[in-house]
Amino acid sequence: MQHAIFDWIKAIIRKLIFTLSALSPRSSNKALFGSYKERFCDNSKYLYLHWQQTKFIRCIWISGNQDVIKQLQSQNLEVYYRWSMKGIFHALTAKYYFYNSYIGDINQWLANGALKVNLWHGLPMKKIEFDINAGPLAHVFNPKGSLALYKQWLFAHQQRITPDLMLSPSPLIDSLFSSAFRLNSSQLIRATNPRTDYYQLHPSQRKKISESTVQSTGPNAHQLQAVQPSIILYAPSWRDSHKQANPYNSAFDWQRLSAHLVAKNQLFLLRLHPNEASLADELTSYANIINISQFEDVYGFLQDVDLLITDYSSLFIDALPLKTPICFYRFDEAHYQQDCRDMYEYAAKLPDIAPKCTNFEELLEQLAPEAITEQKHKEIKEIESNNEDYRNSDINNYQAVTELFWGQDTPNAFTALEARIGDRS
Template sequence: MQEIRRAIEIYNQEGGKKLLIDSKDYLVRQLSVIVYVITYVASMFFEKDDSIWLFTNHARNAGFSDNGKYLYLYLNEETDERAIWLTSSKEVHDALNARGYEVYRSDSWKARYLRLKSKYIVTTTTLGLVEWAYYGGSTIIQLWHGVPLKNLNLTGHHEPVHDLKEKLLKYDFLVVNSELTEQYLKETKRYTKAIYAGYPRNDVLLKDIPNSSLGIPVETNDLLEEIGNSETIIGYFPTWRKYEVNYDNFEYDRFDEFLEENDAHFLYKPHRYMEVNIDDQYDRIHLLPAYGDIYPLLEEFDIMITDYSSIVFDYLLLDNPAIFYPFDFELYEKERGFHLDYDEFTPGPKAYDFASLLQTIEECIDEDEYGERRRDVRRKILQGKNPHACEHIYETIKSES
């Protein structure tokens, strides 16, 4: 009935020609489901190699980063497993290959073969139906990539193809860092076992990891070395919105003067889906690449500014001050909404306009009053400091699969 009502709506609004085109596309998508299911069943009879851990289905434009990167490095450095990285990026492929890691382009025939052959499939985002079709008989590990401050934003029309995939797809292991995270993901993810280990990417905040510099943009690393540690470094990590918004919510001329007066630098790290342009005329305002890994460098930031990004929860492990700049709070709450109480789980001062942001930064440089609140939120979200998340994940999976 839902699809019939949608067809009537298209006909009334855009006419019969549009309805015919959409109906053809709809039928093709439905027929493709049959192909995917047949492929999935056939893949179950393909002999799996128990030594292969295939890292795939990374977030778009993420590069070599996030939880997958650190589990991949751990398996290569600390075990005899055959960890393989699939990527659509030539830059990532060449960088890993140059260091001797096994990596293939995700659209290659070798990658298709490995999808069928691998015993362990590791992902940090929701698997698409096309990928899922290759993994019959494999152990699927969902590392995920966030903490439950904001809603998952799954509202809107879903076709039967999507709904069927959600019913068929079940992860064998889901990695979480707290009960709050598991409850959050349980609403949308089907899985057999949750592993309470913390996220692999947090290991690098608590100990040195060989080759963790892989995936860091050269520009970011060079800039931090140029600034040094004699001045205050402020990192800005905004959240991407689906609605239109002015991300450049700053008066840059005034801001640059303010930073000079306070011996500080402002490093703007956009979300990978954002397009931000800042003139290079400023001495103390710097635009970082939106892609790549920033986690090995987080300890270089003296203060973090964000709005709704869950990167701040990882930053709590360093116990440095955080400032929250939700300049569009009412609109964001309406359009996206929050899974947790925003005020309770944002342990730092709030600024809702540029003038108050400057005042808040100045106060934060002079005195940090939120240490105990940060530690309280950290206990709730991360349940302590664990520098061995990768080891815990690996040993749990090997013992139970």
């Protein structure tokens, strides 16, 4: 009982600190950046790197991870520990916060008064934030009763702070973000994402899946043959309902998969969500199966992926403009939709753009080199609109879904943000 009372007192004091932080004067020529799980990744990373190079505004990364701090310091980039004197000072005096999830990516208690730009980390198919009405997170965003609402206002502080601005590439995303984050149209900036734009503007900084990169992940990495192996990326969504059992052990026959990969000269890059990355630790002993869950992100080499396997993750949306072949592996669809978050209604109405597998045998068929090649050669091209075969084809569907998410001629994130923020010189 005493411990519970202390937690309430601490939460109230923190809320008071947040309220008072609005009184701090803030410099309009200074922007702070941070990311979830204390990583250096995702949209905020690429916006930070781009503006570091163009000198548009003073860019400061904030982190609680000393390894990240040392990494950026070694590159002569400005970075501070969150609770250092400089970290606190800049959190109180920077005009702009750019983050991937919540203001706690930077500092959730000192952000009041800053212009908060949530770059978010995905274009959603499953319900997010205040649209969540089922699963473990429903009580955070849609608590039942006045007392429960007040409790979440105190204890889920950063989740209930509305961002001032968000990027949205299309009318569909406008509607989703407006609902999920309780935004009006003036708070949405029509733009693509920094993570999908960065390597188009800085192609020389793209990464390759090289032998040294792969072998650095473990002793059982593939020894590259004379012919470059095909790259298969598996990036499933976070299963926020799993408790103890590793769902990927029942979804894959890892030994058979490994044997197939070796025989077909393929590399299987395993990229689990940061919230369940530890589940990949026990899967590192199989040849040609490489755990890259610890990588910052995949955008530096996404253009070289021969096949992307996912389920409900929005990574496939980021891969659409690259015309990457996709395979959906939804081995637990019924369970996921029952015990995890609901999907948005539009997701069930999307036209087919790729094979959908529900068991390992079906998936293994899609990993055959000829199946991947068939998908890869489906070029998106203009064909007469009265061609019935084309209108009903995966090719046309792929293009239609790409435009649904990304719009047409959508400005890149850097240009759009700079126009909104204004000249910093």
